[in-house]
Amino acid sequence: MSMLNEPRPRRTRLALVLAVVLALTALAACSSSSKSGSSSSSGSPVITMQNTAFNVAGPVKAGATVDIKNNDPFTHTVTSDDGTSFNVSVDGGKTATITAPSKPGTYKFHCNIHSNMHATLIVQ
Numbered sequence: 001m002s003m004l005n006e007p008r009p010r011r012t013r014l015a016l017v018l019a020v021v022l023a024l025t026a027l028a029a030c031s032s033s034s035k036s037g038s039s040s041s042s043g044s045p046v047i048t049m050q051n052t053a054f055n056v057a058g059p060v061k062a063g064a065t066v067d068i069k070n071n072d073p074f075t076h077t078v079t080s081d082d083g084t085s086f087n088v089s090v091d092g093g094k095t096a097t098i099t100a101p102s103k104p105g106t107y108k109f110h111c112n113i114h115s116n117m118h119a120t121l122i123v124q
């Protein structure tokens with residue numbers, strides 16, 4: 001009886017080790033994939049929303065992809081004042097992109113949800 005029971009704890013320990021190895025592998029895969037994901041974008045976002053305000057990092061090139069990051073825990077929009085150049089909704093904590101207008105100029109924009117949020121995107 002006792003000899004039959006002996007392999008059990010060993011198998012349990014092996015299963016535990018396997019589970020830990022699998023978890024570590026999953027973590028490693030996770031962190032490496034998020035690294036490659038961020039390297040595909042141009043780096044830090046051009047437009048950041050935080051504390052219900054916009055921060056615009058600098059001018060962008062005409063037609064460029066503009067990275068947007070919402071650091072607030074609620075949704076904002078990046079909506080051009082002219083109503084046609086760009087408009088995107090960004091959930092709290094999420095990122096999004098817009099395509100900069102193909103025509104250089106100064107583009108004012110706002111958030112549709114918070115009427116006090118205004119900023120300007122300069123397109124060169």
Ligand SMILES: [Cu+2]
Nearest residue numbers: 076111113114
């Ligand atoms: Cu907003």
